[in-house]
Amino acid sequence: MNQIPKTSPLAVTSLVTGLLGWTLLPLLGSLVAIVTGHMARSEIRRSGGTLDGDGMALVGLALGWAPVVLGLLGLMVVFLFLGGVAWLASVG
Template identity: 65%
Template sequence: MNQIRRTSNLAIVSLVCGVLGWTLAPFLGSIIAVITGHMARAEIRRSAGTLDGDGLAVAGLVLGWLAVGLTLVGIFIVFAFLGGLAWLAALNS
């Protein structure tokens, strides 16, 4: 007899927040997507086959980590640019 597998709510939250991290709530959505994605994958592993949604959780994790990584790279570029401007200003004074 086939057992009905339901989708993990945390996996759904992870995917939705991962998309929100790229649209309406850039940093907060990404952080929530990463946290709930890891929680969902752990929940799915512990469920002994009764929960589904690992792909949703992985998609949320990928979207979340990409947004966090690009945000950090962007912050680094801004500081490097501003540091270069400060260095040029110090040379010219």
């Protein structure tokens, strides 16, 4: 008799906090989404088919990592811009 796989609570947590990372809790939501997403995917792989939700965990990971990467790129642009302005001010 086949058992219907349950959805991993960690995968649901990752998806929800990933969405919160874009709206109400920018940094905290993203970090929780990343951590729980990795934990969920590991838990699902170890479960032997009794847990489902890998897609939700993957989307939660993507939603968690995207603001972190965009924030780091934004900081790089700001520092490069300010560094260029400082260099131009020192040359002229």
